[in-house]
Amino acid sequence: MTSVTLEGIGKSFGKTEVISHVDLAIESGEFVVFVGASGSGKSTLLRMIAGLESPSSGQVLIGGRDVTSAPPSERGVSMVFQSYALYPHMTVRQNIAFGLKLAKAGKESIAEAVGRVAQMLQIENLLDRKPSQLSGGQRQRVAIARAIVREPEVFLFDEPLSNLDAALRTQTRMEIKELHRSLGATMIYVTHDQVEAMSLADRMVILHQGRVEQVGPPSELYHRPATAYVAAFLGSPTMNFLSPERIEGAEALLASGERIPLPQGDWGKAASVGIRPEDIEIGQEGLPATVEMVEELGETRIVHARLSDGEELAIRSRELSEEDRNSKIRITFAPERLHLFGKDGRRLEAG
Ligand SMILES: Nc1ncnc2c1ncn2[C@@H]1O[C@H](COP(=O)(O)OP(=O)(O)OP(=O)(O)O)[C@@H](O)[C@H]1O
Ligand SMILES: [Mg+2]
Structure with missing residues (x-):
């Protein structure tokens, strides 16, 4: 079980500050959703947790350990992106197994792990196909399977459902929620879709121009917004x-x-x-x-x-x-x- 703590995180690209002094304590096993308008800094913040971007100031702690300058591979996190980035020339099975192979896992344990996640995500019948032979939703599930198979303690998702149609989005959303329940892992999820955010989150973090506007459970943010910005951001039509x-x-x-x-x-x-x-x-x-x-x-x-x-x-x-x-x-x-x-x-x- 692993907590994620951000202490005074700031990020500037050149002279432009895009994240200003974010403090956030995410508990082990929590499902936290970063939500905010386009450009509010959601992906940048997530990428700093993943280690794909380094903060200009502040510290990132994972499981209490300062990982601010640790490479992504040493953070125990797994990230699922909006574009699934599957290897086109590999089968689904090879795609899922890839990370384990790199980590030099044994043949049998790889086969066992791939079988287990494929069953969990109901893609067993797709294991021998290539990504081009899959629907968008199936590709998304393969991308999630690839992230899970390494048994990370922290999952990071950046708008993983935005390429799916409305019905598939809702279905995959429920699958991710179920996955969270069964794995008990810490999940940090980025979306600009407030319905998705409200339905998934234990707590939502509303970002506005690189700052945390409010943090709390969805119903609290909806019923007791701390600012007019949060009040206007949640709800459709808006307040x-x-x-x-x-x-x-x-x-x-x-x-x-x-x-x-x-x-x-x-x-x-x-x-x-x-x-x-x-x-x-x-x-x-x-x-x-x-x-x-x-x-x-x-x-x-x-x-x-x-x-x-x-x-x-x-x-x-x-x-x-x-x-x-x-x-x-x-x-x-x-x-x-x-x-x-x-x-x-x-x-x-x-x-
Ligand atoms: N590598 C970079 N160089 C310069 N500016 C950047 C870079 N990456 C992001 N930014 C800027 O930082 C700000 C936050 O970007 P970020 O991608 O985190 O936003 P976001 O909330 O994820 O938006 P979206 O919902 O559109 O994905 C934006 O103004 C963006 O232009
Ligand atoms: Mg983004």
Whole structure:
């Protein structure tokens, strides 16, 4: 069992700092997902753990051992990339066995190990094929098998599912989760897909411009985002933000003069009020709004409405349909479902 610790990790390419002072303690056996917009530094951070990139500052510890200057092969990690990088001239069996052969494992133990992982990933019937004779999902499973067979203590995945179609992504995602359960290994997984991140992670690390914006279990990040950035990053459609003219007691006043009741507390510093699309109620009372469009998503619909002061809101609701376009509705927000953020974008707490 192996923990991974990052202490004050920074990385600059030339004069450009792309990772700034990341501290992170990943426990043994944990499934941690790095998520963030393109260019936020996810792959760079993962590559520094793998040893494919060296940090400009700080330390990487694996299993408590300082590996900051150790080569990848001495870190006990195995990495699966977005492009599976299988050897085209080798069979699946040879691809999976390659690392073990390099490590000079015996013939029998190689055959045994390959058989075991092939069974685990259900690719036994593909062992004699070449990569070109496989589907994308099958290739991905071979790449994962190749990573597992060396029995690493830490798995690193960089967007391993991004070349797969939606159905296969979901299926392979569940297989990776199951694999984590059965191996008990530490896994660090990079994706920019928030659904993938939320479904896989014990804890998510939200990266923003090379910094850790927030770390925590998916539901905590979703329900108690520490910053407006995290609030907006998670959820689809994203959280709605209203900018009140001012706060009066436990009410936010919009430019239109409409009032939004807030939870008990002193919200004098609130610069924006956030509410998720599923936390808005359409009914007989509340703020007047006009329906501009209704999107059908199958299991739900997204109502795009405009408040009288011009602010737009997305509302998750089954009650309206495209025929309600241009109709007037009224909406309310449960006060305890509101998220209040200060000018600096940080979450405000009552008190
Ligand atoms: N070898 C390099 N030389 C110069 N800049 C680099 C290098 N590698 C990465 N960068 C820069 O570092 C930043 C972070 O890149 P990184 O690949 O870690 O982002 P990412 O979060 O993985 O993005 P994506 O989701 O697009 O894969 C980017 O601005 C990128 O241009
Ligand atoms: Mg990347």
